[in-house]
Amino acid sequence: MTQMTFARAINSGLRKSLENDPKVILMGEDIGALGGVFRVTDGLQKDFGTHRVVDTPLAESGIMGTAVGLAYRGYRPVVEIQFDGFIYPAFDQIVSQVAKMHYRTQGAVKMPITIRVPFGGGIGSPEHHSESPEAYFTHTSGLRVISVSNPQDAYTMIQQAIASDDPVLYFEPKRRYHDKGEVNESQDLSAALSMEQARVVTDGTDVTLVAYGPLVKTAKDAALAAADEGISVEVIDLRSLSPVDFATLEASVRKTGRLVITHEASQSGGIGAEVAASITERCFYHLEAAPVRVTGFDVPYPYSKLEMHHLPGLDRILDGVDRALGRPNSLSGLEG
Amino acid sequence: MFTDDAGTGGISAGGPGNSAESNRRTGGDLLQLITPAGDRVSHPEFDSWVQDVSDEQLGSLYEDMVVIRRIDSEATALQRQGELALWPPLLGQEASQIGSARALREDDFVFPSYRDNGVAYVRGVNPEDIVKAWRGNALAGWDPYSVNVATQQIIIGAQTLHATGYAMGIQNDGADAVAVAYFGDGATSEGDVNEALVFAASFQSPVVFFCQNNHWAISEPVRLQSHIQIADRAAGFGIPSIRVDGNDVLAVMAATRIAIDRARHGGGPTFIEAVTYRMGPHTTADDPTKYRDANELEDWAAKDPIARLKSLLERKGLLTEDFETAVAAKADAVAKALRSGTINMPEPAPMDIFKNVYSTPHSTLDRQQDHYSRYLASFGDPAEAASEEGAR
Numbered sequence: 001m002t003q004m005t006f007a008r009a010i011n012s013g014l015r016k017s018l019e020n021d022p023k024v025i026l027m028g029e030d031i032g033a034l035g036g037v038f039r040v041t042d043g044l045q046k047d048f049g050t051h052r053v054v055d056t057p058l059a060e061s062g063i064m065g066t067a068v069g070l071a072y073r074g075y076r077p078v079v080e081i082q083f084d085g086f087i088y089p090a091f092d093q094i095v096s097q098v099a100k101m102h103y104r105t106q107g108a109v110k111m112p113i114t115i116r117v118p119f120g121g122g123i124g125s126p127e128h129h130s131e132s133p134e135a136y137f138t139h140t141s142g143l144r145v146i147s148v149s150n151p152q153d154a155y156t157m158i159q160q161a162i163a164s165d166d167p168v169l170y171f172e173p174k175r176r177y178h179d180k181g182e183v184n185e186s187q188d189l190s191a192a193l194s195m196e197q198a199r200v201v202t203d204g205t206d207v208t209l210v211a212y213g214p215l216v217k218t219a220k221d222a223a224l225a226a227a228d229e230g231i232s233v234e235v236i237d238l239r240s241l242s243p244v245d246f247a248t249l250e251a252s253v254r255k256t257g258r259l260v261i262t263h264e265a266s267q268s269g270g271i272g273a274e275v276a277a278s279i280t281e282r283c284f285y286h287l288e289a290a291p292v293r294v295t296g297f298d299v300p301y302p303y304s305k306l307e308m309h310h311l312p313g314l315d316r317i318l319d320g321v322d323r324a325l326g327r328p329n330s331l332s333g334l335e336g
Numbered sequence: 337m338f339t340d341d342a343g344t345g346g347i348s349a350g351g352p353g354n355s356a357e358s359n360r361r362t363g364g365d366l367l368q369l370i371t372p373a374g375d376r377v378s379h380p381e382f383d384s385w386v387q388d389v390s391d392e393q394l395g396s397l398y399e400d401m402v403v404i405r406r407i408d409s410e411a412t413a414l415q416r417q418g419e420l421a422l423w424p425p426l427l428g429q430e431a432s433q434i435g436s437a438r439a440l441r442e443d444d445f446v447f448p449s450y451r452d453n454g455v456a457y458v459r460g461v462n463p464e465d466i467v468k469a470w471r472g473n474a475l476a477g478w479d480p481y482s483v484n485v486a487t488q489q490i491i492i493g494a495q496t497l498h499a500t501g502y503a504m505g506i507q508n509d510g511a512d513a514v515a516v517a518y519f520g521d522g523a524t525s526e527g528d529v530n531e532a533l534v535f536a537a538s539f540q541s542p543v544v545f546f547c548q549n550n551h552w553a554i555s556e557p558v559r560l561q562s563h564i565q566i567a568d569r570a571a572g573f574g575i576p577s578i579r580v581d582g583n584d585v586l587a588v589m590a591a592t593r594i595a596i597d598r599a600r601h602g603g604g605p606t607f608i609e610a611v612t613y614r615m616g617p618h619t620t621a622d623d624p625t626k627y628r629d630a631n632e633l634e635d636w637a638a639k640d641p642i643a644r645l646k647s648l649l650e651r652k653g654l655l656t657e658d659f660e661t662a663v664a665a666k667a668d669a670v671a672k673a674l675r676s677g678t679i680n681m682p683e684p685a686p687m688d689i690f691k692n693v694y695s696t697p698h699s700t701l702d703r704q705q706d707h708y709s710r711y712l713a714s715f716g717d718p719a720e721a722a723s724e725e726g727a728r
Contacts, residue, residue: 025508051507051508056535057531057534057538059527059531059534059535061497062497062532062534062535064497065496065497065498065500065501065528066498066501067501068497069497069498069499069500069504070501070505072445072480072486072501072505073501073505074505075508089527092494093528096494097491097494100475102693104475104476105476106474106476106691106692107692108480108481109480109481141693141701142694196698243698243700
């Protein structure tokens with residue numbers, strides 16, 4: 001086990017993939033000599049060469065479209081989108097090409113492309129640097145979408161994503177890049193939890209609290225705080241947003257009867273909506289209360305002085321837990 | 337390797353065959369080797385690129401063009417008869433497509449658009465596979481790796497990036513194949529095409545940009561897409577270009593061979609503008625009389641690519657009755673096979689809808705598949721139930 005930052009863990013996972021498979025190619029803006037604006041690819045170009053760690057022109061659709069061509073040729077491109085809010089120029093290539101190619105060609109052409117996206121807020125950035133666009137992609141068939149919450153998963157799941165024959169969007173919580181954790185670099189990848197599976201990170205019996213990416217830490221903190229009040233919160237790190245591991249969620253909700261989902265992304269049409277609807281369909285008679293969503297508001301990402309109002313923090317999550325438990329809360333007395 | 341090794345503003349149009357002389361060949365020169373009247377005119381530089389084309393090969397170019405025109409008209413008829421949902425005719429563009437495709441090697445890889453059926457035919461795609469997507473029996477008709485032709489792209493210009501990326505892969509493999517992107521004048525306004533030109537130039541990738549300027553993007557004339565000649569845009573990217581008479585099969589072949597040769601030998605990308613004309617509608621759902629002048633069509637009909645090669649063959653004494661009969665018989669046979677292949681195409685099974693969304697299981701989709709399968713089974717015969725469902 002080695003203690004390392006989140007960013008370093010991804011770097012180490014990328015290095016492992018580059019070593020293990022000559023077809024792996026990293027592409028993106030500033031990922032070479034600079035090592036990426038977050039230094040996630042630090043040192044990789046130096047060690048693997050400019051033909052495997054490629055600084056591209058500043059054109060996101062161009063990066064994605066050429067990655068499609070490289071995949072056609074048998075490569076496994078790992079594309080870095082510099083910031084969440086810069087992914088939209090590549091949206092057409094992702095949705096119309098990357099996602100549909102395997103279906104279109106009846107399985108003849110595979111698109112083993114990994115799209116790394118630093119996402120989420122909390123770092124005081126200007127506009128377009130703090131967004132959470134994951135729901136656009138979970139709505140798109142043909143893509144797999146995952147989000148990592150800790151250095152070990154970051155290390156393991158980047159390798160799983162790259163090894164996947166399907167395209168994977170890999171959402172990295174940029175405000176956690178400097179968090180440290182233990183990483184087992186000699187891990188046997190085949191023995192690791194599959195990237196489609198959620199993980200129960202805190203056992204509990206009263207409420208199921210579902211989070212992913214940057215809010216897993218916040219959710220764990222909330223569970224600790226709730227424990228002080230005698231409330232037992234089971235925290236689940238969703239990890240995979242497409243597909244969602246409903247089996248794990250269902251097992252938890254059947255036990256607790258209450259569900260809270262939290263994410264930074266806006267509420268409407270989000271992951272929380274999908275989880276709430278699906279869990280309601282699957283285990284309605286085990287629910288003691290309506291599922292609760294604690295999310296970013298349906299506003300454009302606000303300027304940074306206001307972002308802490310937008311981002312679900314510990315207190316808002318606890319307020320959501322109170323709602324799920326029918327305890328006095330900020331919305332008590334309101335209908336619906 | 338497709339690295340921009342210079343690292344210091346490395347877009348360069350350097351490399352063998354990539355001379356300033358080639359760059360100057362923009363400016364409006366229209367490369368032509370066969371006049372509309374069927375005269376073979378000589379060209380000091382380009383003749384050498386097609387001097388090996390024998391009389392027999394000229395005849396076979398003619399045959400390919402006649403056959404693809406026949407496939408095209410048969411497909412139009414099939415659409416009119418309700419056997420195809422839609423069809424995008426290539427009428428008028430036969431020389432551009434046949435001449436360029438015949439310049440390629442088997443391991444070169446083509447990224448075509450939906451109208452490039454002549455290219456698909458030359459590469460060996462079965463005609464009934466060409467119409468399969470237009471009948472609604474598949475999203476695409478063939479396995480790209482079986483003929484080294486990607487499935488036909490519908491998103492305008494998107495495939496130019498795929499070709500460029502594929503070419504970057506060729507570079508990394510140290511291979512000498514070439515990727516070819518086919519697209520139209522309308523596509524040159526798309527961001528993707530411009531980005532592809534930037535990537536190809538910066539990495540000096542072995543890709544040929546083959547633009548068929550057929551003068552119309554559905555109802556929009558080419559002047560709306562470009563204020564200058566399309567070929568002249570390439571210079572701004574540091575990419576040499578050739579403007580060729582797209583209705584002259586020999587000139588198209590020469591231009592494509594020059595571009596392919598340059599790419600194959602490390603000279604990087606070339607942009608070809610094949611000046612041609614879409615004599616038919618955009619698709620069978622379109623009505624060109626609403627937006628274009630009948631005189632224009634007449635002018636271009638006088639430059640018909642097949643008629644001009646026919647005249648040349650005649651002048652050379654190659655247009656024998658036997659030859660003409662054989663070509664017509666081939667075209668008829670292909671059309672007949674296309675018709676019966678289309679009408680008798682097997683229907684897809686209902687549960688095929690779920691196939692190949694992912695390459696490995698996806699639990700959410702698996703559940704939907706399971707539910708729909710049970711739903712169909714609740715009617716007894718699933719196929720029967722599905723057809724009833726569809727009829728509602």
